[in-house]
Amino acid sequence: MLTLANPALSSEHLTGGEAGASLPTWDNRLTLRGDFFWSEIAQPVANVTLSTTPALITRQKENLGLTQARGFELAGEMHITARLQVSAAYLFVNSTVVSFAANPSLQGLFLPQVAQNQFGLQVSYVGRS
Numbered sequence: 747m748l749t750l751a752n753p754a755l756s757s758e759h760l761t762g763g764e765a766g767a768s769l770p771t772w773d774n775r776l777t778l779r780g781d782f783f784w785s786e787i788a789q790p791v792a793n794v795t796l797s798t799t800p801a802l803i804t805r806q807k808e809n810l811g812l813t814q815a816r817g818f819e820l821a822g823e824m825h826i827t828a829r830l831q832v833s834a835a836y837l838f839v840n841s842t843v844v845s846f847a848a849n850p851s852l853q854g855l856f857l858p859q860v861a862q863n864q865f866g867l868q869v870s871y872v873g874r875s
Contacts, residue, residue, distance in 0.1 A: 747802070747803045747804075747805065748802060748803070748804045748805070749793060749805045749806065749807065750796070750804065750805065750806040750807075751806075751807070752806050752807045752808060755791060755807060755808075755809055756789050756809055757789065758787055758788070758789050758790050758791060758809075759787070759788040759789060760785055760786070760787050760788075761785065761786050761788070762783065762784055762785030762786060762815075763783070763784055763785075764781060764782070764783040764784075765781070765782055765783075766779060766780055766781035766782070766819075767779070767780055774825075775824060775825045776822065776823070776824045776825075777822065777823045777824075778820075778821070778822050779819075779820070779821045779822070779823075780818065780819070780820050780821075781818060781819045782817075782818045783815070783816070783817060783818070783819075784814075784815070784816045785814070785815045785816075786812060786813070786814050786815075786844070787812070787813045787814075787815075788811075788812055789809040789810070789811070789812075790809065790810050790812075790813050791807055791808070791809060791810075792807070792808060792809075792810050793805040793806070793807060793808075794806055794807075794808045794848075794849070808848065810843060810845075810846045810852075811843075811844070811845035811846045811847055812843075812844040812845045812846075813841065813842065813843055813844060813857060814841070814842055814844045815839055815840070815841040815857075815860065816839075816840050817837065817838045817839040817840055817841075818837075818838055819835060819836065819837045819838075820835065820836050821833070821834065821835035821836075822834055822835075829871055829872045829873070830869070830870070830871050831869070831870045831871075831872075832867075832868070832869050832870075833866075833867070833868045833870070834865075834866065834867050834868075835865070835866045836863075836864070836865050837863070837864040837865075837866075838862065838863060838864075839860055839861070839862055839864070840856075840862065841856060841857045841860040841862070842854060842855060842856055842857065843855050843857065
């Protein structure tokens with residue numbers, strides 16, 4: 747694979763917002779959190795495939811027109827004991843190409859570098875010091 751430089755790249759610009767809430771419950775042993783977010787990136791830098799042969803894929807960094815990411819995250823944290831804690835989170839992201847004048851066929855497609863569904867689980871134990 748070969749990625750060509752592009753001296754004509756311009757800076758990316760992000761516009762967005764986020765709102766969330768946290769709810770401690772069960773004598774502060776359980777905390778539930780939720781967030782909603784929205785962002786638009788103007789002129790994001792992406793690798794665009796220029797040509798493909800059996801021996802070589804040639805790409806170049808280019809500015810896309812506009813991408814958008816909208817989604818939410820739900821998370822919880824529970825203190826099982828004073829030393830043992832369990833945390834879990836789910837993230838949903840709908841990240842798409844809104845506009846790209848150089849290749850309109852990409853409009854409406856998902857960004858392949860952004861997983862739409864993500865889940866995390868963590869168990870923590872703090873030993874004596």
